[in-house]
Amino acid sequence: MISVPNRRSAVPGGIAAALAVAGLAAALPWLGVSSYGQTLVYYAAYYLALGQAWNLMSGMTGYVSFAHGAFAGIGAYAVVIALNGDWRMLPALFAAAVAAVLASLVIGATSLRLRGIAFTFATLFFQELTLLILRKLPFTGGPGGLVLQQILPTWLPYVMMIALAAAATIAVAMLRRSRLGLRILALKGDEAAAVALGIDATRIKLALFCASAAIAGLAGAAHGLFAASLYPDVVFSVDISLVALAVPMIGGVATAIGPVVGAVLYVGIRELLQVVAPQLHLTIVGLLLLLVMLFLREGIAPAVAGSIRRRVRGAAVPSPAPEGSR
């Protein structure tokens, strides 16, 4: 459940908190935190950025995308190819975002005017097609992959990823509290009814999908710099699309805080199972997703927040006009 207007004052507080956490996380390399700790934080940020990207499109509209792994992969390839071609960092990152957006436009053009499962199929097959085609292209290194030819300071992709995750989270938070966000949720609730209220469904979906792809592309780009060598089967592994989807769905879909919870959980699960049973994290994440769908439909964060709120006070009341509305 959302309540747009009443907690407007909470937004700046939330943004301040998000910035503080992000600043602290970004400063870890200089605070003497172990590289293991940094890696965990880095992966949480990577998963959060992917999760918020997915959240922005699929979480807000209900159109499920399996293509976010492909967007990230395209971003990674674009940035590495551009840097190897002696582009400067900012244009290279920009190229990564643009490449991902173009990919989303291709999918959107074929399927966003259709309702229902068509979009999901289009994204699923885009993911598979990208991998197949990438292996065949001359400039992508084929199945052998690509290596970034320059050595970047390790803190650079780390800080980039944290900044991106924070920015994406703040963007989702602000959207959720805007009138536009409300109209998008109406669209998710009942597209035909929303259209009848003057909501331009196709344009909104396409715009969100592009924004979402840009974030995923940038996350992929930052990760490409972090990993420095790209193998198509790893870059385009289905895992990445799963992360993008599971992080918000488990944590709390269409909320800003949900994917934060989801990302931390996901990294935790992967890390705990890494030694004992590395593949089993899929099963655990699948089980978690299943349990959330069956019992906590809105995800963990809203469920927890809801139970706290019920204990503290009654339901939130959107502020009426200052006087005389009742």
Added chain:
Amino acid sequence: MSITLLFQLLVNGLVVGGLLSLVALGLVLIFGVMRVVNFAHGEFITLGAYATYLLVSQTGLSPLIGVPVAFALGALVGWVVQVAVIAQVTSRPELDMLMVTYALSIIGLGLFAQGFGGDFRSYAAGPSGSVSLAGVMIGWRSLTVLLFSVAMGGATLLLVQRARIGLALRALALNRDAAASCGINVVSGERVAFCLGVGIAAAAGSLISLIGTTTPTVGHEWVLDGFVVVVLGGMGSIGGALAAALAIGLVQSFTSFALDDSWAKIITYLLLYATLLLRPHGLLGRRGAEA
């Protein structure tokens, strides 16, 4: 291209098409009756493949025994999953159903990957060698798969077209509410459709283990083609799906020969986009089928 080669490719295409029809038949049954696209379908194929592999490698039994065993195992697991999970969300929005079957798929994928690792599994037992029909060499295994596919596909069609339960399933697919008000038990109808669909998927997986190698993602790869077939066939039309399955089988067989396997996949997947773009209701589908 010599005439024998042509026949060879034709037979290869029919084998793949036969398997794809089984995969698509299960998907269409489930989608038609329950309005669920079963994203876990591929993992049921994998289940059947590994079940047959284990049966053959552990007990030395013939892989042909594996087909009915896989069917029974798939139907049983399908029954449990339907009752425990799917039935809980049938009244929820499409998004929830999609997520639930996707979650099941990931659960299965993780279990297979952890349990069997990435190795390619195959076995030597069962039909082997090949037979020459008018100069065309056909492997016994391919022939077996083709015969089983035709038999199982035919049996399922007969069941749906002729048997009482099939009538109930078709009524449910056409109009749930009307079917319910005619005294058709919606709950058990959905259960039968899911068990049957998943059972066929597992049996198809068993056949796939016979002609190929079994990996944790073998079902995933087949179900992607299955999705293409279902979309091409018009989301829910059995006849459309069967025709599309044969067409895709032949396209893949000829493309694999002329170019390579990944081009065959690329062309198959591009067909899905072309269909979405040009005929959103499938090549043979009826308009309004999405409503």
Added chain:
Amino acid sequence: MPLLEASALQKRFGGVDAVRGVAVRVEAGELLGLFGPNGAGKTTLFNLIAGAHLPDRGEIRFAGQDITRLPAFRRARLGIARTFQVVRPFRDLTVVENVLAAVPSEGASLHDGVAAAWSLLDHVGLADRANDRAGALTLGMLKRLEVARALATEPRLLLLDEPLAGLTAREAADLLAFIGGLKARTSIVMVEHNVRLSLPACDRAVVMEAGAVIAEGAPDEIRRHPEVVRAYLGEDAA
């Protein structure tokens, strides 16, 4: 000039002519009733005006502008709002959010939107349920919520698709009185099944049968029209 003028509208579904050469007009400030037996084509005509379907032939003009091929959302922005035969609330949003989502966002601050939404809820008598999830309301309340949501778009033409269906006699009478009171804000086209109850509230009525208009006029004329008596009222209002 009429507010809405449709001429020679034609719509075919499969092999069925749902609407065949229909002409209909709506004057500013009037409540037009659209009646007819099941399958007469009134819902199709309604959907053609709202933009849910596009006509095969014919023309629709709204306030002098040709809107024949405009998509539904553009018509809504021009001032054509609708409700649905089967209510379609945004169930996961609260009641006030349902209305707020419909308030046009251009130029209005968030605060203005909230005030407008609350005053509309007050108007339809749902202010005390404003923070409940829409999914928790009764059918009668949902019908009123849908009207409030449609009004939030500041329409010049409000299309009501069987607003009285499923309501108790008491609820129906209340809603009808409320709809009559809306004429000061907007013109209204009301598709209704319950002729006896709703015809007296109309300024004018159009009766359809088998995809064509068979009668048009003031309620009294409609009631006496021989075609209407034969086709429809004969069985219903005898």
